[in-house]
Amino acid sequence: MAETVTKIGPYTLLTRISQGGMAEVYKAKQHGVEGFERTVAIKRILPHIARDPNFIAMFQAEAKLAVQLQHGNIAQIYKLGRHGDTFYIALEYVDGRDVGAILDHAQRSNNPAPAALACYILARVCDGLDYAHNKTDPRGNPLNIIHRDISPPNILVSYEGEVKIIDFGLAKAASSTIQTQAGVIKGKLAYMSPEQVRGAQIDHRSDVFAAGVVFFEILTGKRLFRGNSDLETFEKVRNCHVPRPSTINPRIPRRLEQILLTALARDPDRRFQSAGALHDRLKEFMFTNRMAARGEHLGRWMRDTFQKN
Numbered sequence: 001m002a003e004t005v006t007k008i009g010p011y012t013l014l015t016r017i018s019q020g021g022m023a024e025v026y027k028a029k030q031h032g033v034e035g036f037e038r039t040v041a042i043k044r045i046l047p048h049i050a051r052d053p054n055f056i057a058m059f060q061a062e063a064k065l066a067v068q069l070q071h072g073n074i075a076q077i078y079k080l081g082r083h084g085d086t087f088y089i090a091l092e093y094v095d096g097r098d099v100g101a102i103l104d105h106a107q108r109s110n111n112p113a114p115a116a117l118a119c120y121i122l123a124r125v126c127d128g129l130d131y132a133h134n135k136t137d138p139r140g141n142p143l144n145i146i147h148r149d150i151s152p153p154n155i156l157v158s159y160e161g162e163v164k165i166i167d168f169g170l171a172k173a174a175s176s177t178i179q180t181q182a183g184v185i186k187g188k189l190a191y192m193s194p195e196q197v198r199g200a201q202i203d204h205r206s207d208v209f210a211a212g213v214v215f216f217e218i219l220t221g222k223r224l225f226r227g228n229s230d231l232e233t234f235e236k237v238r239n240c241h242v243p244r245p246s247t248i249n250p251r252i253p254r255r256l257e258q259i260l261l262t263a264l265a266r267d268p269d270r271r272f273q274s275a276g277a278l279h280d281r282l283k284e285f286m287f288t289n290r291m292a293a294r295g296e297h298l299g300r301w302m303r304d305t306f307q308k309n
Contacts, residue, residue: 008042008088009081018153022046022055027093040078043089050086063089065145066168069135073128075156075164091166096159097306099214100152105305106221112249115256116291117298118218119282124163125155125211126279132168133204133275146202150210151191152217159306161299189233190226194240194266205268208275212263219260220248240266256285 006013011028018025026042049055063080066089070076079090099121106112113121132145147154147168156164189197193209196202216224224242227233242264246252252260259281265271272278286293 008044008083009079009090011040011042011090013042017041019046022049023059028090030090039093039095040090041075041093043091044083045086045088047086056087059087059089062168065143066091068137068143069132069145069168071128071131073124073163073165074132074168075166092164094156094158094162094164094166096157096162096302098153099155099157099218101306102157103152103217103221103223106218110221112221113218114301115219115252116286116293117301118215119256119286119291120293120295120298121155121157121163121218122211122215123279123282123286125150125165125214126208126275126282128163128165129204129207129211129275130279132165133207146204147207147210148196148202149188149191150207150214151188152214153188155214157298157302159299159302161295161297161302163298189230189237190223192237193268194238195268197234197237203268204275205271205273208263208272208278209265209268211275211278212260212271215260215263216242216245219252219256220245222248240264253289255289259285 008026008028011030013026013028015027016024017027023043023045026044028040028042030036030038030040032038045055045059060080063077066074067077067080075094076092077089078092081088081090102113112118129147129150132147135143135145137143145168147165149167150165154165154167156162156166158164191210191213193202193206196206213224225233225236227236242261245257245260246254259278262270263272263278272281285291
């Protein structure tokens with residue numbers, strides 16, 4: 001019989017949001033004195049791997065790294081705790097949907113999100129990534145953070161129009177004691193950079209490429225590299241054949257298309273050299289084309305799209 005959990009530490013579990021290979025995520029409540037109450041998300045290591053010291057160490061490393069990231073476009077970590085013989089992370093709860101849900105809606109309706117809102121989402125993602133990429137320790141030494149798993153499930157959009165990156169669990173910092181085993185590819189295959197699937201050394205420009213893949217899919221409503229099998233997806237990413245987005249969605253302006261194709265360059269040296277550079281180009285494009293998208297516009301679109309009253 002499956003284990004039934006109603007409380008983890010000081011948190012009362014409400015519903016399970018998702019489950020991955022290493023952890024499960026719950027919506028939960030934290031209660032305090034004088035009627036204090038806060039909704040949080042609880043990420044709990046799965047019981048069947050809780051005894052594996054490598055997974056526990058990775059889980060702890062995620063929290064210790066992410067707790068240093070204090071930015072409006074990165075979901076905040078509140079606490080790393082232990083419950084029985086397993087660990088959990090309490091983090092900011094985002095009331096909304098992930099970009100995967102936005103893509104699913106676009107495919108069902110054959111109607112991609114408006115370009116202005118797609119630009120706004122990606123600009124916010126790039127802002128958060130640029131902050132993380134440039135984060136230093138208290139002595140000023142670069143942490144060399146690479147998210148390594150920028151993909152639709154790891155970008156949340158709230159019904160108020162907030163955009164939050166989650167799950168730095170695959171991030172790699174110079175200070176981390178967790179090293180990826182040689183030859184093991186981690187992350188979601190369809191959103192990896194060509195150099196990542198080749199097993200080559202990667203840097204922050206790999207995250208820029210992944211953000212470009214997500215951007216392509218939001219703008220067109222079509223998956224870029226996902227194939228019918230892992231092998232097919234692997235080959236598509238490695239070959240990095242990117243069709244012109246305007247052949248799929250003719251409403252995409254040519255200048256925006258060029259920005260997107262630059263982010264998706266197979267050669268890292270031909271991409272935007274930082275998430276900040278991509279952010280600035282998007283903001284410039286929006287300003288020039290009078291795209292006055294703001295969080296309130298995105299929030300209204302999210303509520304309308306997903307029928308949130």
